Amino acid sequence: MIIASISYKGGVGKSTIARNLAVYIASKGQKVCLIDADETMATTEWYADRQENPREDLPYLQVIQMTNTKGLIPAARGLYEDYDVLVIDAPPSIKPIASKIMLLAHMIIIPVAPKGKQDYTVTAKFVERYDEIMQQKEEVTPAYFVLNMYRNTNFNKAFEEVLKEYGDSSGIGLLDTKLSELTDHAEATQSGLTAYDYSKGRAKEEVEYMCDEIVALAQKA
Ligand SMILES: Nc1ncnc2c1ncn2[C@@H]1O[C@H](COP(=O)(O)OP(=O)(O)OP(=O)(O)O)[C@@H](O)[C@H]1O
Numbered sequence: 446m447i448i449a450s451i452s453y454k455g456g457v458g459k460s461t462i463a464r465n466l467a468v469y470i471a472s473k474g475q476k477v478c479l480i481d482a483d484e485t486m487a488t489t490e491w492y493a494d495r496q497e498n499p500r501e502d503l504p505y506l507q508v509i510q511m512t513n514t515k516g517l518i519p520a521a522r523g524l525y526e527d528y529d530v531l532v533i534d535a536p537p538s539i540k541p542i543a544s545k546i547m548l549l550a551h552m553i554i555i556p557v558a559p560k561g562k563q564d565y566t567v568t569a570k571f572v573e574r575y576d577e578i579m580q581q582k583e584e585v586t587p588a589y590f591v592l593n594m595y596r597n598t599n600f601n602k603a604f605e606e607v608l609k610e611y612g613d614s615s616g617i618g619l620l621d622t623k624l625s626e627l628t629d630h631a632e633a634t635q636s637g638l639t640a641y642d643y644s645k646g647r648a649k650e651e652v653e654y655m656c657d658e659i660v661a662l663a664q665k666a
């Protein structure tokens with residue numbers, strides 16, 4: 446299974462979700478490689494920190510950087526022969542590499558952290574591109590929005606309703622999971638960890654709930 450965490454918007458939690466999902470799946474005994482497809486190398490640096498602070502209880506995880514648009518699909522397919530699961534941390538861009546990632550993936554997770562009107566435009570653009578790309582594939586790739594940094598505001602609730610409507614019009618679902626804005630995520634990141642292997646509280650519970658949900662959907666796909 447190849448799962449991509451992707452959005453056209455920066456700072457919405459693509460890397461956080463990709464890392465947590467990769468660690469979670471690895472902790473269940475699967476051989477996982479996390480692909481850092483972002484030229485900023487944030488996940489590659491996170492992995493270097495993780496290796497500098499080794500802990501016996503952390504599951505084995507490999508991180509490989511792949512930012513070459515042309516080479517991505519053949520390189521990732523080759524790599525996939527050696528792993529059970531690839532998780533792709535996509536860059537925040539509408540560039541061709543984002544389309545390649547969508548072509549390659551068996552499942553697409555789209556973090557959304559609604560902050561303002563611009564999120565409606567970005568989401569609509571993403572859905573449009575997703576629809577175009579799915580026309581090039583033999584089988585439609587299941588895709589799900591996930592609300593991140595969620596707050597119980599009227600704006601967030603209204604945005605959630607819009608995301609639900611996309612389920613009918615484009616087939617992109619909305620995960621039941623809502624990840625709250627919690628400092629454990631940023632704190633964990635600083636030492637090469639994820640909330641899943643760092644937090645003992647709500648951040649870990651929410652991540653576990655999300656990963657259980659994604660894995661169950663992946664098994665159905
Ligand atoms: N649920 C959350 N609660 C609090 N902080 C969060 C949460 N999710 C992510 N963050 C923090 O927000 C920042 C951006 O998250 P992240 O790097 O995962 O986003 P991204 O979409 O990958 O960004 P980029 O587009 O720059 O690659 C990070 O500092 C991360 O620790």
Ligand SMILES: [Mg+2]
Nearest residue numbers: 459460483487
């Ligand atoms: Mg990122």
